């Protein structure tokens with residue numbers, strides 16, 4: 001049975017199953033436990049200032065899997081970004097009622113679906129610098145949260161987001177916190193330490209900015225990709241932001257739709273991997289990701305039914 005509503009403004013036709021049938025209470029948690037050992041929904045989505053005044057439980061890992069060694073800079077950046085979480089997201093992260101998210105890949109489709117109450121809909125979560133402006137007909141215009149790191153921050157955040165979009169920094173290295181501090185406190189810019197030049201002027205409201213809890217990166221790496229947290233320098237590998245976003249959504253939502261995920265075959269040297277620019281898989285050569293390994297993880301999620309795909313995979 002299809003149960004969906006899509007507004008004219010955000011038209012994109014795909015069938016969405018009746019979530020009441022697809023997702024009885026607690027069912028999602030049982031399924032996700034098969035995927036993620038010790039699965040718990042107890043971890044906060046964002047880092048909080050209070051936890052850094054006096055660090056009681058020191059993280060065992062450094063970035064990107066923990067905050068070990070970054071406590072001082074975190075205290076400073078959290079002091080400038082400590083605003084309350086919007087009501088809609090607060091209810092999702094507090095576990096109130098059934099939750100549905102369009103946790104989506106680079107080609108995220110923005111949809112506004114309506115379900116019978118009580119449903120909290122959190123659509124959609126976008127990644128990196130994926131644009132909206134000029135692509136609204138295909139990807140929609142609403143962005144609830146955007147995950148990014150300095151090198152993937154959009155140079156014009158106001159154009160590509162809504163005034164209330166939460167801009168969620170995914171920290172990979174201590175310089176990522178330094179960038180945020182420089183930008184938001186208008187301190188002297190440092191250009192070194194980034195693998196690509198991030199914005200030096202970034203017109204975003206600090207009230208919109210949050211820092212993602214690295215716990216979700218740890219779980220993505222350790223549980224979904226079986227990566228060691230202590231990798232020898234030579235075999236560096238890390239999850240993509242997309243897989244991280246799916247993991248995050250699985251911790252806060254009872255139904256997760258993904259769109260735009262899936263890379264072309266490695267022999268396919270011509271197919272573009274983004275809807276907004278002509279770049280191929282080759283661009284990812286130095287990216288430290290294992291996309292075929294990730295594809296297996298996503299296939300397993302689709303098989304288990306914890307994630308629904310809105311596009312071709």
Ligand SMILES: CC(=O)N[C@H]1[C@H]([C@H](O)[C@H](O)CO)O[C@](OP(=O)(O)OC[C@H]2O[C@@H](n3ccc(N)nc3=O)[C@H](O)[C@@H]2O)(C(=O)O)C[C@@H]1O
Nearest residue numbers: 105106127128152240241242243261262263273283284287
């Ligand atoms: C050159 C390079 O480093 N490219 C990386 C880019 C780049 O840094 C940003 O776009 C900013 O320019 O970022 C990445 O990812 P990227 O920004 O390309 O895409 C976001 C996420 O969508 C999923 N994806 C994307 C394209 C595609 N054809 N299939 C997919 O499944 C992936 O899960 C991906 O994570 C990243 O952050 O993970 C991973 C990419 O490797």
Ligand SMILES: CO[C@@H]1[C@H](O)[C@@H](O)[C@H](O[C@H]2[C@H](O)[C@@H](NC(C)=O)[C@H](OCc3ccccc3)O[C@@H]2CO)O[C@@H]1CO
Nearest residue numbers: 149151172173193194195196238239240241286287288
């Ligand atoms: C989710 O990862 C993001 C992106 O998908 C990756 O491609 C990117 O990988 C970069 C990696 O993080 C860089 N490592 C460090 C420690 O900064 C690596 O650095 C090598 C380098 C240095 C200077 C100039 C060019 C390259 O470069 C990788 C990209 O080629 O990481 C993203 C998260 O930051």
